[in-house]
Amino acid sequence: MNSLKGLLDWRKNLKKRTIKREIFFEGVGLHTGEPSLVKLVPSESGKIIFFKGNHHFEAHYTYVMETRRGVVLGDRSSTVYTVEHLLSSLYGMGVDSVDVVFEKGAEPPAFDGSSLFFSEKIRESGLVEIDREVVFITAPHLEYASQNSSITLQSSGEDVITYFIEFKAPIGTQVYQAHLHDPEFYLENIAPARTFIFDFEVEKVKEMGLAKGGSPDNTVVFTQNGVYNGKLRFDNEPVRHKILDFIGDAALLGKRIKGSIFIKKAGHTEHIEFIRKLEEEHGI
Numbered sequence: 001m002n003s004l005k006g007l008l009d010w011r012k013n014l015k016k017r018t019i020k021r022e023i024f025f026e027g028v029g030l031h032t033g034e035p036s037l038v039k040l041v042p043s044e045s046g047k048i049i050f051f052k053g054n055h056h057f058e059a060h061y062t063y064v065m066e067t068r069r070g071v072v073l074g075d076r077s078s079t080v081y082t083v084e085h086l087l088s089s090l091y092g093m094g095v096d097s098v099d100v101v102f103e104k105g106a107e108p109p110a111f112d113g114s115s116l117f118f119s120e121k122i123r124e125s126g127l128v129e130i131d132r133e134v135v136f137i138t139a140p141h142l143e144y145a146s147q148n149s150s151i152t153l154q155s156s157g158e159d160v161i162t163y164f165i166e167f168k169a170p171i172g173t174q175v176y177q178a179h180l181h182d183p184e185f186y187l188e189n190i191a192p193a194r195t196f197i198f199d200f201e202v203e204k205v206k207e208m209g210l211a212k213g214g215s216p217d218n219t220v221v222f223t224q225n226g227v228y229n230g231k232l233r234f235d236n237e238p239v240r241h242k243i244l245d246f247i248g249d250a251a252l253l254g255k256r257i258k259g260s261i262f263i264k265k266a267g268h269t270e271h272i273e274f275i276r277k278l279e280e281e282h283g284i
Contacts, residue, residue, distance in 0.1 A: 015129040019126070025109050029212075030211065038100060041100075046096065052078045064272050070210075096132075114193055135255045135256065144277050154261075155259045155260075159181050161243055174239035196241060253278070257278070
């Protein structure tokens, strides 16, 4: 098992990194329910690029097609689904440059509904520098608000995310703060947090044509009395998973965010609109 020390050093030299060797992920997609085989390939492009068939496109918010229960990316020729957990793992573990090749299916495997398996495989691979600099983006103060949701970025000496959620019982109100650029912290505290749903939402989601591959093995199901399928990994696992999702969505900037971020009751749509506003108002 490789040490995480090498993954932490990227903040000192500000060089982008890619994986040392190819990584394969095989399983079933959460929403498509189709068999999936995804290959990560080392790259010196300085970008995360998706390849499907004869088509490819960058992991960038301008390619977001949908944000219902997950992020769908694509163009007129090709589409990939539910990319946020894989992207979260790449961002969280310090990978800035890699080719994501869909050899089977159009959605990364769901695994257990977290990004832990992705992250562990990245750690095992290890990372290497490429001859491209990490690009950071920040703002003295930036706020995005929509109905009851808000996301605020403040320039700060720390790069942290504070996320606040409020759901029906038994989830209730939860707040958690996470380091934004610390692979070890990410692997231990964010990557294991699984996606979740209330039991009364399941039928509606299926009627939307989603969650065809969903099961108690890859989704935490909450009832009014507690957890339907086993135990939580953390008492506040839902808010940790929301941070996991945000980190994956933030990867669609193609840059790294500096500063303190406070997020209140947001989802993929708000995350994407926030990073869009950040780039439009403070990008170079």
